Amino acid sequence: MSRKGSAVTDVANRLTEREALALAVSVARRGPGGGANPRVGCVILAPGDPASPRSVLGVGWHRGAGTPHAEVAAIAAARTADPAVNLTGATAIVTLQPCNSTGRTGPCAHALASAGIARVRYAVEDPAADRAGSDAYLAGHAVDVRGPRRFEPGEFDEIALDSARELVHAWLSSMALGRPYVTLKIATTLDARIAAPDGTSQWITGAAARANAHEVRAEVGAIVVGSGTVAADDPTLTARTAEGGLAEHQPLRVVLGLRDVPAQARLRGPGGELVHIRSRDPRAALRTLADAGVTHALVEGGAQVSAAFLRAGLADEITAYIAPKLLGGGLSAIADFGVATLADAAEFAFLSPRMLGEDVLLTARARPETFHGKDR
Numbered sequence: 001m002s003r004k005g006s007a008v009t010d011v012a013n014r015l016t017e018r019e020a021l022a023l024a025v026s027v028a029r030r031g032p033g034g035g036a037n038p039r040v041g042c043v044i045l046a047p048g049d050p051a052s053p054r055s056v057l058g059v060g061w062h063r064g065a066g067t068p069h070a071e072v073a074a075i076a077a078a079r080t081a082d083p084a085v086n087l088t089g090a091t092a093i094v095t096l097q098p099c100n101s102t103g104r105t106g107p108c109a110h111a112l113a114s115a116g117i118a119r120v121r122y123a124v125e126d127p128a129a130d131r132a133g134s135d136a137y138l139a140g141h142a143v144d145v146r147g148p149r150r151f152e153p154g155e156f157d158e159i160a161l162d163s164a165r166e167l168v169h170a171w172l173s174s175m176a177l178g179r180p181y182v183t184l185k186i187a188t189t190l191d192a193r194i195a196a197p198d199g200t201s202q203w204i205t206g207a208a209a210r211a212n213a214h215e216v217r218a219e220v221g222a223i224v225v226g227s228g229t230v231a232a233d234d235p236t237l238t239a240r241t242a243e244g245g246l247a248e249h250q251p252l253r254v255v256l257g258l259r260d261v262p263a264q265a266r267l268r269g270p271g272g273e274l275v276h277i278r279s280r281d282p283r284a285a286l287r288t289l290a291d292a293g294v295t296h297a298l299v300e301g302g303a304q305v306s307a308a309f310l311r312a313g314l315a316d317e318i319t320a321y322i323a324p325k326l327l328g329g330g331l332s333a334i335a336d337f338g339v340a341t342l343a344d345a346a347e348f349a350f351l352s353p354r355m356l357g358e359d360v361l362l363t364a365r366a367r368p369e370t371f372h373g374k375d376r
Contacts (some may be wrong), residue, residue: 014053020045020093021123021160027061028070028095028167032249034221034296035065038126038171040096042070044078047089047118057085065293071098071108075115088116095164097126097147100134109134113141120145123156123164128175170220173316174295179286180221182314184299184306185213186333187321194303195331201233208357209321214240216319218247221294222275224285226305227257230265237300238271246270252294256285256305282309307335310346318348320362 015023020043028041040062046055058081060073068076071094078085092098098108098120109129112120120138125147138145148161170181187205188194195201203210217223217239225235239247250272255261258278267274275292277285282305289297299309309315320333339345348364355361 014055015043015045016053017045017050017091017093017121017155018157018160019053020056021095021121021156021164023056023059024070024093024095025123025160025163025167027059028164031062032064033219034170034251034294036293036295037062037065037069038096038168040070040094040168042074042092042094044074044087044117045091045093047091050091050119054091057081057087057090066104069099069105069108069111070094070096072105072111075111086116089118090116091119091121092117094120094122096124096168097122097129098134098138099126099129100132100137101128107132107134107137109137113138113143118143121151121156122147123161124148124168124172126168126172170296170316177316178290179314180289180294180297181316182286182297182299182309183216183220183317183319184309184315185216185319185321186301186306187213187323188333189323189325189327191326191328192333193327193330194301194333196327197329199331201331204325205321205323205359206357209323209359209361211242212356212361213321214247217251217298218249220251220296220298222252222254222289222292222297223272224254224256224297224299224305226302227255227259227261228304229300229302230255230257230261230267231259232302234266235300236266236269236271251298252289252292254285254289254297256280256282256308280308282312282314286314303332303335306333307337310334311337313346315346316366318362318364320364321356321359322362323359 024041024043028039031039033039042060044058046057048054058074058078060070060077062070092112098112100107100109120143135145173181189204223237237253239250241247252275253267253272254275256277261267261276277288347367349367351363353360353362
């Protein structure tokens with residue numbers, strides 16, 4: 001399937017519902033992340049035995065704020081592929097619970113019912129959709145609708161369900177927190193250094209780790225650095241493809257601090273919009289980003305900015321790219337953020353590690369009940 005297209009001619013003609021969920025997760029990733037709307041995918045299957053493969057009628061994903069939601073996009077794709085298609089009795093497999101409220105677009109629950117969809121399965125619950133009565137609306141229009149709490153054992157693959165949850169983890173967390181979800185990214189040696197004693201830092205990690213970091217950048221709404229990092233490193237803060245070009249989605253490039261961004265800075269070149277927040281307060285930064293519709297912010301440094309977010313209890317996740325190198329001296333990844341005793345340590349829980357070439361990627365999420373700085 002073409003990223004830009006809506007036809008379904010180059011996906012498998014027939015899929016089981018388990019396979020359809022995996023496809024829905026895959027196409028959902030094509031949408032932009034980190035913004036006001038979540039990434040969602042939808043696959044519409046022809047009527048038939050739920051346990052058997054059925055024809056794929058339409059595939060859709062959400063392409064960003066103001067565009068059709070995944071369910072509406074899938075319905076449109078089905079009608080584009082076959083103007084005579086009849087969706088009565090069809091099944092919609094969706095990564096996230098269909099909405100039932102009107103914003104810049106209409107409610108997906110209404111669109112599904114109006115199209116004649118008879119069966120809906122969604123992988124992740126959306127509290128807002130639940131409060132708006134999405135399931136009740138669909139059920140009231142003779143739609144057999146179920147979310148994960150009502151799935152039969154083995155109805156869907158746990159890997160696909162976990163992937164669907166990961167797609168919207170930051171977005172759902174942002175909705176609950178009332179501010180952007182914050183990922184703090186570091187790339188260090190084994191002894192947690194981000195630069196050698198002489199200041200050299202390129203490159204601590206290898207090509208695979210750097211490529212992954214660009215993939216992450218393309219999935220967030222903003223990248224945040226301090227004005228000191230801008231002065232020292234002159235970064236571009238762009239998201240780039242494997243070929244080296246600019247990715248389709250470019251996050252906001254956010255500078256936190258009082259110093260001016262130089263007129264010749266590479267931040268002023270091609271890429272996302274430059275936002276200079278003349279404050280050292282991470283809360284002020286997150287308020288500004290929330291007003292801009294950002295739900296996921298990536299903090300890339302430097303050591304003082306990382307410490308500021310940790311001191312304020314505003315780091316929800318750490319992604320640490322660790323190279324098998326030792327320096328013994330040089331710049332530490334994170335400055336002092338006020339922990340004087342082990343009992344006050346900021347505690348996180350590891351997710352599964354991932355090898356990236358010779359480097360390892362460790363991801364850890366904060367434990368809210370023990371995090372240093374209780375004002376989360």
